[in-house]
Amino acid sequence: MPKHLGSSGPVHRPKGEGRASGPVKFRTSFSNTIYDVLCAKGWEETDSEHDWDVHWAEREWVFEVFDQMHLEPHQRLNHFRNAKEICRKDLLIKNLKKRKRQLEKEGSYEEATQYDFFPVTFNLPREYALFVEEFKRQGGLWIMKPIGSAQGKGIFLFSKLSEISEWRTDYRYRPGNNKQEKEADAYVVQRYINNPYLVGGKKFDLRLYVVVTSFSPLNVWIYRTGFARFTNTRYNDDVSDITNSFMHLTNVAIQKTADDYDKRTGGKWDLRRLKLHMISQFGAETTDAVFWEMQMIIIRSLLSVSSVMINDKHCFELYGYDIMIDDTLKPWLIEVNASPSLSASTQEDYVMKCEMLNDVLDIVDVEGKLKGDEEHVGGFDLVYENGFVDMDPKHRGWSSYLGSGIDRGPKKNGKGRRQQQQQAQPPENGGGGGEMGEKPRLAALDQYSKFLQTAAKGLK
Amino acid sequence: MDHTTPQTPVTPSSALLSSLHLDPFLHLSLLHLKKNLIHSPKSTPHTVESIKSAMLELGLTPKIRNLAYSLSCSEKDRKSTPEILQVEQARDDWKQSIYDELLSVCSERGVSIIGPDSAQNKKIRYIFDSEDLFDAIKRIPCSSNMNASLCHNYGLIKLRLSTPDHSALRTKFSELHPCNRQYGMDETFLGSSKFIQHRQEVGVKVLQESYVPISMQYARYGIPAGLRPEIYRVCLNLPRRIGAKEGEYYNSLREKAKNMRYNVVDELFEMDSQTIISNSMSFFPFLENITNVVLAFSRDSWVVQNSTYTAHESIKYEMSDGSTTSIPSSGVQPFKGFVNYIAPLSLVYEDEERIYFTFRGMYSRLWCKLNVISSDSGTLIHLCKTFEDLLLSWDPALFMHLLSVNVAPLSIAFTWIHLAFTNVLETEQLLLLWDRLVGYDDLLLLPVLSAAIFTFRSETLMCTSSAQEVKDILDNNSGRRLKVMPILQAALFGECFK
Numbered sequence: 001m002p003k004h005l006g007s008s009g010p011v012h013r014p015k016g017e018g019r020a021s022g023p024v025k026f027r028t029s030f031s032n033t034i035y036d037v038l039c040a041k042g043w044e045e046t047d048s049e050h051d052w053d054v055h056w057a058e059r060e061w062v063f064e065v066f067d068q069m070h071l072e073p074h075q076r077l078n079h080f081r082n083a084k085e086i087c088r089k090d091l092l093i094k095n096l097k098k099r100k101r102q103l104e105k106e107g108s109y110e111e112a113t114q115y116d117f118f119p120v121t122f123n124l125p126r127e128y129a130l131f132v133e134e135f136k137r138q139g140g141l142w143i144m145k146p147i148g149s150a151q152g153k154g155i156f157l158f159s160k161l162s163e164i165s166e167w168r169t170d171y172r173y174r175p176g177n178n179k180q181e182k183e184a185d186a187y188v189v190q191r192y193i194n195n196p197y198l199v200g201g202k203k204f205d206l207r208l209y210v211v212v213t214s215f216s217p218l219n220v221w222i223y224r225t226g227f228a229r230f231t232n233t234r235y236n237d238d239v240s241d242i243t244n245s246f247m248h249l250t251n252v253a254i255q256k257t258a259d260d261y262d263k264r265t266g267g268k269w270d271l272r273r274l275k276l277h278m279i280s281q282f283g284a285e286t287t288d289a290v291f292w293e294m295q296m297i298i299i300r301s302l303l304s305v306s307s308v309m310i311n312d313k314h315c316f317e318l319y320g321y322d323i324m325i326d327d328t329l330k331p332w333l334i335e336v337n338a339s340p341s342l343s344a345s346t347q348e349d350y351v352m353k354c355e356m357l358n359d360v361l362d363i364v365d366v367e368g369k370l371k372g373d374e375e376h377v378g379g380f381d382l383v384y385e386n387g388f389v390d391m392d393p394k395h396r397g398w399s400s401y402l403g404s405g406i407d408r409g410p411k412k413n414g415k416g417r418r419q420q421q422q423q424a425q426p427p428e429n430g431g432g433g434g435e436m437g438e439k440p441r442l443a444a445l446d447q448y449s450k451f452l453q454t455a456a457k458g459l460k
Numbered sequence: 461m462d463h464t465t466p467q468t469p470v471t472p473s474s475a476l477l478s479s480l481h482l483d484p485f486l487h488l489s490l491l492h493l494k495k496n497l498i499h500s501p502k503s504t505p506h507t508v509e510s511i512k513s514a515m516l517e518l519g520l521t522p523k524i525r526n527l528a529y530s531l532s533c534s535e536k537d538r539k540s541t542p543e544i545l546q547v548e549q550a551r552d553d554w555k556q557s558i559y560d561e562l563l564s565v566c567s568e569r570g571v572s573i574i575g576p577d578s579a580q581n582k583k584i585r586y587i588f589d590s591e592d593l594f595d596a597i598k599r600i601p602c603s604s605n606m607n608a609s610l611c612h613n614y615g616l617i618k619l620r621l622s623t624p625d626h627s628a629l630r631t632k633f634s635e636l637h638p639c640n641r642q643y644g645m646d647e648t649f650l651g652s653s654k655f656i657q658h659r660q661e662v663g664v665k666v667l668q669e670s671y672v673p674i675s676m677q678y679a680r681y682g683i684p685a686g687l688r689p690e691i692y693r694v695c696l697n698l699p700r701r702i703g704a705k706e707g708e709y710y711n712s713l714r715e716k717a718k719n720m721r722y723n724v725v726d727e728l729f730e731m732d733s734q735t736i737i738s739n740s741m742s743f744f745p746f747l748e749n750i751t752n753v754v755l756a757f758s759r760d761s762w763v764v765q766n767s768t769y770t771a772h773e774s775i776k777y778e779m780s781d782g783s784t785t786s787i788p789s790s791g792v793q794p795f796k797g798f799v800n801y802i803a804p805l806s807l808v809y810e811d812e813e814r815i816y817f818t819f820r821g822m823y824s825r826l827w828c829k830l831n832v833i834s835s836d837s838g839t840l841i842h843l844c845k846t847f848e849d850l851l852l853s854w855d856p857a858l859f860m861h862l863l864s865v866n867v868a869p870l871s872i873a874f875t876w877i878h879l880a881f882t883n884v885l886e887t888e889q890l891l892l893l894w895d896r897l898v899g900y901d902d903l904l905l906l907p908v909l910s911a912a913i914f915t916f917r918s919e920t921l922m923c924t925s926s927a928q929e930v931k932d933i934l935d936n937n938s939g940r941r942l943k944v945m946p947i948l949q950a951a952l953f954g955e956c957f958k
Contacts, residue, residue: 200745200806230745273742276888280685281810348741397653 019053019074024366028056033342033350037357053366059083059339071314076364080215080315083338085305087319089147089188090123092301092336099304115304117297118333121190131189135161141192157192164189193332197325199269199277204230205334206271208321208402210298211360215309217386220302221363222295223356224379224401228269268349275403284397286329292399294323294331299384301333316364318357355379355408379406522670526697529672533901544619544835550600551833554593555773558793561587562724562775571723573775573787584727589796590875596833597841614859615848616870621835623846626853629908630952635680636896636945637953643682644892644945656684663687670694679899682892682945689808689818695898696821702814710813713756722758722787728794729754736799742887746806753802753816757790760820764791767824769839771831792823792831797875800882801827804890822898829903830878838903840878847873847907854951855915861922867930873910880906884939893944909944912951 024043028035034056039045046052050069054076062079071077085091096118103112122131124144135142144164146154158164196203209223269277278287298321320340324332342357344350359378362370375382375389381401382389395401515521562573565587571577602618624632636642646655659681666678667690675694683691690700698706717726733751737743743750757763764770764786772793774786792798801823805815829839836842851869852859862869876884880903881893896905914921917933924930 200747200749202745204745267744269745270741276685277807280688280808283686397656 019366019368024053025051026054026056027052029058029061030056030342033344033353034357037354037361040354041358041361054078054361054364073313074366075314076316076366077314078316078318079338080212080312080317081310082308083317085308086301086336087338089121089145089335090186092305093118093121093123093188095304095308096301099300114296115300117293117300117331119191119193121188124187124189132161138191141194142189143192144187144189147186147188193324193326195327197327197329199228199230199274202230204228204269206274206294206321206323206325206331207340208271208294208298208323209340209356210302210319210321211316211363211380212302212319213316213363214313215302215306215311218302218306218384219382219386220299220384221377221380222298222383222400222402223359224271224381224404224406225352226271226402228271228274230267230269268345270348270352271403272405282329288397288399290325290329290331291402295383295400295402297321297323297331297333299388301336302384316360318360355406378408526670526672530697546600547619547833547835547841550596554596554833557596558588559773559775562793566724569724573723573725573777574720574785575723577721577723584724584731586728586731586796587793590878593795593831593833593840593878594871594874597844600833600841614852614863615845616868617841617845617848619835619841619845621837621842621845623842623849624904626850626952629850629904632902632904633896633900633908633948633952635677635899636948638949640681642680642945643684643895644889644943645682645949647684660684660687663691667691667694667700670700672697676899676901679895681899683895685891688891688895689814692808692818692898693814693821695901696818696825698817698821702817706817707813710756710816713759713816714752716759717752717755725758725788725794726755729758729798732794732796733799736797737803740803743803743806746803749812749815750799750802750806752812753819754799756816757820757823758788758792758794759790761786761789763820763824764789767791767828769828769832769834769836771828792828797879797883800879804882804887804894807887808891822894825901826897826903827880830880843877843903843907844870844874846904847877847910850907850911851914854911855918858914858918858921861924862930865924865927865930867927869914872931872934873907873914876910876913877903877906881909881939884936885942885944886940889942889944905948908951909948912947913939913942915951916947 024041025046025048026038026043027046027048028038038054038056043054053074056078059079062077062081066077066079066081085095096115100112100115103109103115120134122128122134124131139159141157141159143155143157206226206228208226211221211223213219213221275287275291278290301321317338318340320337322334322337324334326332342353344353356379359380363377363380370377375392383400391399391401395404398404512521515524565585566573568583569577598616600617600619602620630637638645641655643659646652647659663678663684664687666674667687669675672695675691679691679695693702694700730751733747733754737747737750764774770791772791774788774791774793776784777787778784802815802819805819809815809818830843832839833841848870859869880897881890885893893905893909897903913934920933921930924933
């Protein structure tokens with residue numbers, strides 16, 4: 001069981017000081033879930049350049065405008081200036097390798113060896129020679145990714161060097177129109193994980209959500225649930241099949257064009273469902289270890305960039321972490337997104353994303369409602385606050401909250417719950433899962449004990 | 461060993477003996493035993509102990525024990541309850557109607573049940589579903605003579621069947637009493653790690669014993685997810701780990717399915733699988749596995765030979781070589797929702813073979829009772845009547861109120877019972893319920909849970925003023941958050957539901 005490093009105490013979190021009274025003013029150019037959530041909070045939209053309290057911006061805006069702006073203390077923005085340090089594949093790799101070397105220099109060899117959660121990667125064209133050396137040594141299947149790509153565009157697999165000698169000229173491999181990337185043809189090449197852990201014979205990858213409210217000191221909130229995104233076709237590790245991008249690439253954007261893509265399910269599993277499945281296949285202890293590893297991937301990757309990130313108390317960021325598990329149950333970091341997709345492919349998806357985004361805004365807390373010592377907000381848990389935060393003792397037996405049920409308790413004001421049925425129903429049993437070691441759902445116990453009490457006067 | 465078949469009526473011990481011959485493994489082992497132990501030249505006078513330990517060494521003991529147990533159970537099952545005439549009639553009508561419906565779909569498609577499918581017209585429809593079965597049951601009159609005045613009761617089931625009362629249920633399901641710690645309840649509370657650990661240790665020991673009644677007893681308290689795969693197998697009198705023979709058998713079924721396709725029947729199974737599984741949030745990754753399992757099942761004549769009840773009529777088809785084959789060999793015709801019985805097992809077992817054998821075992825013992833029209837206790841009609849009687853006795857005001865808004869409670873609970881709650885509960889909860897069904901080898905908890913849900917929702921239901929409102933409250937989706945054990949415990953052991 002990994003040791004917790006202990007918290008150095010609660011860190012002062014700047015609250016809504018200086019904000020004018022009245023409804024919160026938000027600015028955004030998005031029109032999907034985040035927009036619905038902002039409106040549902042009763043906040044007012046504005047398109048003013050300067051007079052807003054929260055701006056849920058696109059990354060382009062941050063690159064273009066942020067440097068020229070002066071922000072009031074109470075204003076909040078959803079990106080850090082140089083999030084590219086973690087989101088651009090080449091910079092992420094550079095930062096991870098740097099941290100590993102730094103740990104080795106300091107003598108923390110054991111911790112340094114833990115930085116083996118990213119597949120062997122080289123930045124191209126700069127490290128081409130190193131890559132060729134590794135390729136000649138080990139061969140295998142590799143994946144080429146343009147560093148500015150999203151949604152799977154421009155990514156391809158190869159197993160022969162001859163296949164990439166043509167890649168610059170072949171029309172298929174030209175990257176998309178990324179206006180902000182000066183090095184438009186820079187790629188990372190990464191050893192492909194050809195032995196994924198399969199469920200029902202199908203490959204999947206995981207999307208986890210992480211909120212960072214500060215990089216120095218580092219404050220990390222991790223959402224308990226997330227998605228396992230499945231491919232629609234049975235996985236086949238036969239190298240000759242590598243051109244079937246549907247089988248290999250799991251981005252939802254790509255899956256949507258497959259012939260047998262199912263609109264209704266979106267090919268996703270809730271993280272909790274995956275955890276329960278893994279428990280019944282491998283047992284609780286093994287599953288706990290895997291989920292712990294995934295949490296550590298998140299923390300270690302953020303620690304690697306925390307020194308180069310330009311910290312700014314106005315900024316917070318929601319990251320989408322893409323992780324893959326191989327058939328030895330080792331999790332691997334594939335990439336980190338600073339603009340994770342907020343569109344929903346199904347009803348359940350919509351509800352999940354709205355709930356999560358609502359929680360993000362609660363963490364950011366422009367209205368100053370939080371006391372400042374909370375360790376759980378909605379479905380998010382404060383995992384790192386300048387040091388590891390101890391687990392809630394009620395979760396005894398589990399090393400992380402990842403994949404456990406979210407206890408939202410009985411519904412509050414009904415605002416922002418558009419998609420929930422408004423029924424005359426008694427409060428449900430906590431809404432959360434009945435999983436081992438989870439904190440007792442007091443509201444639920446209350447309800448059932450009342451039920452039992454009024455009924456069971458004669459119980460011995 | 462006496463190998464002669466007795467002329468006298470079959471007694472349990474002789475039945476055991478003759479069964480021992482039928483099982484090749486046992487037969488060989490016994491010969492081996494005989495040769496080495498009893499007839500060996502340097503044998504000393506044999507004590508019961510030495511034979512016992514030799515049997516243990518050969519791995520015979522668990523097998524024989526379980527065989528003896530299953531024989532003793534089947535003796536019990538063979539009660540002689542007289543058939544009610546109108547039920548028999550209804551059953552025959554039902555089987556006939558399915559038969560006719562299947563043939564008419566075939567002729568609509570322009571194909572015969574087996575054979576080349578050159579028909580351009582790919583139109584297909586389900587031959588029946590839960591609603592049809594419900595209608596068939598509702599229609600059964602209470603007595604063969606038309607003396608309706610004797611049949612006054614508020615439920616839809618007019619037959620006068622005796623159903624267990626509250627105290628009988630409390631006795632039968634005494635293991636579920638709140639004073640006993642169990643899964644579905646106690647593992648979620650503070651300080652539960654000791655309980656979880658203890659349960660795990662006990663479970664491991666139970667599996668080492670591999671004795672059916674002990675595993676069943678264990679299952680009644682709910683099974684930890686990691687142990688469920690093996691415990692279910694033992695409860696169904698299968699070896700805890702799957703063997704090569706089972707694998708071969710399953711593959712042969714799949715081969716049969718590939719080599720000779722049943723027109724319409726296979727398509728209906730596939731359509732059922734496609735519709736239900738691909739739309740399921742939990743089961744969609746297992747679509748292919750489940751489809752393979754259901755097709756293999758339809759080729760398995762073991763089902764019709766070993767199920768407690770035969771639900772449907774197979775079509776007898778004369779092949780070109782003069783032999784007749786039953787279609788489907790399993791004797792189970794496809795209907796809308798059938799794959800629901802299979803789907804939850806895809807989250808228990810990773811591989812098809814194990815899903816298959818556990819599903820087959822559960823069907824032959826449990827689910828066949830949900831699909832047969834019979835007046836026997838423990839089967840569908842009896843379960844429906846139990847539900848109505850329970851609800852009426854637990855909450856008569858609610859029952860009457862529902863009738864006043866034109867909702868017969870059974871009309872909502874029927875699919876819950878027929879499909880064993882697969883279309884209502886979230887999988888984790890469903891499996892906790894199934895643990896008890898397997899542990900008691902009895903479906904009685906289905907109507908008990910149905911009635912318990914109604915009473916749980918009683919306050920809200922009493923405020924309704926229309927059938928639609930009732931349906932919304934008891935909508936299958938709202939069941940996703942139900943926790944089975946607390947509701948069952950409150951209903952069974954709560955004082956006010958006497």
